[in-house]
Amino acid sequence: MTSRRVPLLLALPAAVLGIVFFAWPMVSIIATGIGADPSRIPDILGRDTTLSTVWFTVWQAIVSTALTLAVGIPAAYAFARFRFPGRSLARVVVTIPFVLPTIVVAIAFLALLGPGGALGVDLAGTVWAILAAHVFFNLAVVIRTVEGLWSHIDPRLEEAAASLGAPPWKVFRTITLPLLRPAIAAAAAIVFLFSFTSFGVVLLLGAPSLATIEVEIYRSAALVFDLPAAATLALIQVVGVTTGLLLYARHQERSAVGQHLLPAAATAKRPVGRQRWLVAAAVGGAVMIAATPIGVIGWRAVTSGGGPGFGALRALGAVDPSLVDVPEAIGNSLRFAIIACTLTLMVALPAAVVISARRGPMGRWIDTLLMLPIGSSAVTLGFGFVVGLDAPVDLRAWWGLVPIAHTLVAMPFVVRSTVPVIRSIGPKVREAAAVLGAAPGRVWRTIDLPMLTPAAAGAAALTFVISLGEFGATLFVARPGGRTITLAIFGLFGRPGETNVSAALGLSLLLVLVTGTVVALLERMRVPGVGSF
Amino acid sequence: MLQITDLTVRYDDVLAVDRVDLCLEREETLALLGRSGSGKTTVLRAIAGLVPLVSGSITLDGSDLVPVSAHERGIGLVFQDFALFPHLDVGANVAYGLRMQMATRIEERVAEALEMVGLDGLQHRRIDQLSGGQAQRVALARTLAPRPRLLLLDEPLGSLDPDLRHSLAGELKELLDQTGVPTIMVTHDTEEAFALGDRVTVLVDARIAATGTPAQIWTEPGSVEVARIVGHNGIVTAGVAGSVASVGGLRIPVTAPDGTTTLLIRPGAASTGGPVEAVVIESRYRGPDWVISVAIGGGTVEVSSPSPLTSGDKVGIAIDPAGVTTLD
Numbered sequence: 071m072t073s074r075r076v077p078l079l080l081a082l083p084a085a086v087l088g089i090v091f092f093a094w095p096m097v098s099i100i101a102t103g104i105g106a107d108p109s110r111i112p113d114i115l116g117r118d119t120t121l122s123t124v125w126f127t128v129w130q131a132i133v134s135t136a137l138t139l140a141v142g143i144p145a146a147y148a149f150a151r152f153r154f155p156g157r158s159l160a161r162v163v164v165t166i167p168f169v170l171p172t173i174v175v176a177i178a179f180l181a182l183l184g185p186g187g188a189l190g191v192d193l194a195g196t197v198w199a200i201l202a203a204h205v206f207f208n209l210a211v212v213i214r215t216v217e218g219l220w221s222h223i224d225p226r227l228e229e230a231a232a233s234l235g236a237p238p239w240k241v242f243r244t245i246t247l248p249l250l251r252p253a254i255a256a257a258a259a260i261v262f263l264f265s266f267t268s269f270g271v272v273l274l275l276g277a278p279s280l281a282t283i284e285v286e287i288y289r290s291a292a293l294v295f296d297l298p299a300a301a302t303l304a305l306i307q308v309v310g311v312t313t314g315l316l317l318y319a320r321h322q323e324r325s326a327v328g329q330h331l332l333p334a335a336a337t338a339k340r341p342v343g344r345q346r347w348l349v350a351a352a353v354g355g356a357v358m359i360a361a362t363p364i365g366v367i368g369w370r371a372v373t374s375g376g377g378p379g380f381g382a383l384r385a386l387g388a389v390d391p392s393l394v395d396v397p398e399a400i401g402n403s404l405r406f407a408i409i410a411c412t413l414t415l416m417v418a419l420p421a422a423v424v425i426s427a428r429r430g431p432m433g434r435w436i437d438t439l440l441m442l443p444i445g446s447s448a449v450t451l452g453f454g455f456v457v458g459l460d461a462p463v464d465l466r467a468w469w470g471l472v473p474i475a476h477t478l479v480a481m482p483f484v485v486r487s488t489v490p491v492i493r494s495i496g497p498k499v500r501e502a503a504a505v506l507g508a509a510p511g512r513v514w515r516t517i518d519l520p521m522l523t524p525a526a527a528g529a530a531a532l533t534f535v536i537s538l539g540e541f542g543a544t545l546f547v548a549r550p551g552g553r554t555i556t557l558a559i560f561g562l563f564g565r566p567g568e569t570n571v572s573a574a575l576g577l578s579l580l581l582v583l584v585t586g587t588v589v590a591l592l593e594r595m596r597v598p599g600v601g602s603f
Numbered sequence: 604m605l606q607i608t609d610l611t612v613r614y615d616d617v618l619a620v621d622r623v624d625l626c627l628e629r630e631e632t633l634a635l636l637g638r639s640g641s642g643k644t645t646v647l648r649a650i651a652g653l654v655p656l657v658s659g660s661i662t663l664d665g666s667d668l669v670p671v672s673a674h675e676r677g678i679g680l681v682f683q684d685f686a687l688f689p690h691l692d693v694g695a696n697v698a699y700g701l702r703m704q705m706a707t708r709i710e711e712r713v714a715e716a717l718e719m720v721g722l723d724g725l726q727h728r729r730i731d732q733l734s735g736g737q738a739q740r741v742a743l744a745r746t747l748a749p750r751p752r753l754l755l756l757d758e759p760l761g762s763l764d765p766d767l768r769h770s771l772a773g774e775l776k777e778l779l780d781q782t783g784v785p786t787i788m789v790t791h792d793t794e795e796a797f798a799l800g801d802r803v804t805v806l807v808d809a810r811i812a813a814t815g816t817p818a819q820i821w822t823e824p825g826s827v828e829v830a831r832i833v834g835h836n837g838i839v840t841a842g843v844a845g846s847v848a849s850v851g852g853l854r855i856p857v858t859a860p861d862g863t864t865t866l867l868i869r870p871g872a873a874s875t876g877g878p879v880e881a882v883v884i885e886s887r888y889r890g891p892d893w894v895i896s897v898a899i900g901g902g903t904v905e906v907s908s909p910s911p912l913t914s915g916d917k918v919g920i921a922i923d924p925a926g927v928t929t930l931d
Binding site for chain 1: 615648651652653655672673674675676677678679680682684686689690699700703711745747749754
């Protein structure tokens with residue numbers, strides 16, 4: 071099997087899944103939004119709440135992006151250019167927030183700067199809490215993406231500029247920054263996208279006046295039952311985000327500078343003199359931002375619920391099952407995560423193989439197409455399931471929708487992280503095996519398969535983590551008896567009583583531990599693409 | 604004009620440059636010759652201000668350079684693979700140093716610099732569309748445009764094809780003579796060092812092993828390492844008794860004490876037909892004649908012969924004592 075001969079047929083399952091469970095729901099949203107009563111659209115668009123929601127969504131995303139870049143770029147510099155003790159551990163710590171479920175991020179920030187929070191100030195319901203949570207969550211995207219390019223840029227270019235008379239800040243502005251632009255732009259686009267479509271964080275940390283489009287879709291559809299309004303908002307969301315994604319893809323192509331890249335090991339050195347302070351401040355700051363909220367969850371889980379020891383664990387058993395059935399939620403989450411992993415291996419991985427083999431426009435198109443679920447957002451996807459999957463067969467009450475939604479949400483991440491690994495299996499390796507006497511089947515078994523295994527393991531692990539933490543789509547799609555851990559956390563937090571809050575913290579800690587372990591394993595296996603785009 | 608004393612540089616735990624002294628006169632080109640890892644590039648980086656010194660002083664026209672940061676030194680450095688800015692076109696690369704000086708008539712001076720290296724009108728060419736030779740010229744133009752006080756060249760021809768190296772070496776020599784800027788160039792190629800350097804300094808293991816004109820280094824390399832770097836083969840061991848070194852019947856007056864010494868028999872000093880006994884190792888056709896490698900005194904010497912000789916045969920050779928020198 072050579073890279074050019076990969077049959078397109080392998081992408082068929084992904085295409086079918088995409089059409090039935092993504093394209094069709096989106097079409098249904100459009101039908102609901104425009105089809106039901108077109109005359110209402112100007113009315114919905116013209117509402118003050120719609121305008122202010124869109125405005126808030128845009129500006130908080132811009133500010134979140136700027137703040138994340140401000141914290142992330144110095145840390146990326148430190149990770150890219152220097153070797154220092156504790157470097158790998160620090161990289162794991164700053165990566166964990168990115169894979170934390172958004173609901174856990176929200177709980178962590180409530181525990182940190184909510185009512186009675188560890189910081190002693192109540193910022194819940196203010197934009198500061200939302201911005202802080204977005205910086206925390208997205209830091210890894212900036213650090214990983216920018217570091218990825220920075221560590222390969224030839225330091226001699228900067229030295230050449232210095233010897234031509236450029237003082238350090240001019241070297242940065244005229245040489246380093248332009249060379250880093252593709253990575254910074256990519257990171258900024260992704261952070262903007264995630265902040266723009268932020269749901270769980272804004273739902274829990276925001277206020278009625280502080281809602282993203284995503285939160286308004288949920289409120290309109292699930293609380294007010296104004297489906298046309300929800301559909302119109304979903305359309306605004308999809309159009310805005312898709313435009314952003316396409317601009318980003320085009321920009322990526324144009325701003326790519328053909329530069330000679332060095333191996334990262336050749337550019338990193340020990341920090342000396344002033345550089346030590348810089349590295350310590352940049353890395354220390356990023357690690358503190360990443361570790362504090364996680365630490366607070368752990369601390370509160372241990373100390374809450376009264377009495378010594380793991381109060382939160384005891385609280386889990388004490389929750390009234392008629393309100394929130396905790397054991398059932400854990401069971402469901404595991405079941406759905408395993409099904410989503412299986413689906414990923416059967417559907418997304420073959421698609422990734424197809425994309426890897428096609429470098430031309432075709433590959434790029436499939437690639438952009440698979441990015442769309444990120445763009446349309448999980449809430450829109452869930453909403454689409456609810457309005458779209460009633461005919462010809464009414465699937466809306468089917469439990470299987472939850473793992474399918476999880477697979478779709480995970481798909482872009484899976485593709486992004488596995489394609490580079492698969493591409494790195496060069497045709498020369500296969501040719502070498504063939505020349506050494508391996509028949510095509512043997513080449514596949516002895517070369518491709520062993521080299522694909524880490525990619526597959528990474529894809530499965532990523533899907534597992536995303537499925538466990540998925541909140542937005544699950545909130546729409548899950549039915550009684552099919553609720554997951556994230557829904558249980560949400561339900562517990564909405565109820566009074568210390569036992570409930572304590573149990574929510576316990577479940578959050580459980581998710582932190584599981585996702586943290588998976589990330590550490592992926593890092594150990596050197597699966598690229600966790601948090602990098 | 605450039606005076607370097609006791610220069611020492613350390614990378615992590617490796618001593619890269621060890622107590623090096625150098626001086627450079629106005630309009631002079633000095634070639635730093637050495638194997639890779641001998642510290643020659645580090646000397647350049649130290650002069651340019653790109654590495655911190657452990658100790659030593661560097662003065663240019665009497666003023667101390669050490670406290671001056673790299674961007675204020677006014678020293679031009681051409682990197683080994685040129686380090687052209689990939690996001691700027693040729694013109695913007697050449698203009699970069701002029702912009703930093705806030706120079707006037709930038710466009711004009713860019714055009715002049717490009718003309719000087721024979722790339723007139725290439726201002727808008729992208730960097731990735733340049734051939735290796737063109738990239739080297741752009742790098743030179745970029746470095747010379749701001750009129751540096753001192754020019755440092757790191758393997759200026761090192762990354763080019765052998766054909767190109769030959770023709771560009773001539774051009775480079777002309778350019779250096781024309782601009783008159785004092786130059787230190789680093790190379791691992793003896794031919795290049797001899798062709799371009801007014802003087803040559805040989806570095807071995809982070810230290811200076813020899814300094815002199817190309818002719819001096821060639822005829823009196825002084826040590827085995829330098830002789831090998833310069834490309835000599837005829838290094839043999841001889842016994843010494845009463846200030847006379849003898850090997851295979853060859854007797855040469857030396858100043859060494861009794862015991863053994865190392866002799867360098869320069870190419871051309873040995874010929875076939877003489878009293879010195881040697882054993883043929885191999886014969887190799889070189890064009891009009893044959894080069895015969897013969898074993899003598901634990902080393903090999905090359906002699907020319909109109910016809911090949913059989914390997915293993917004994918042969919008598921003559922050695923001109925004027926072509927023999929002692930090595931440390």
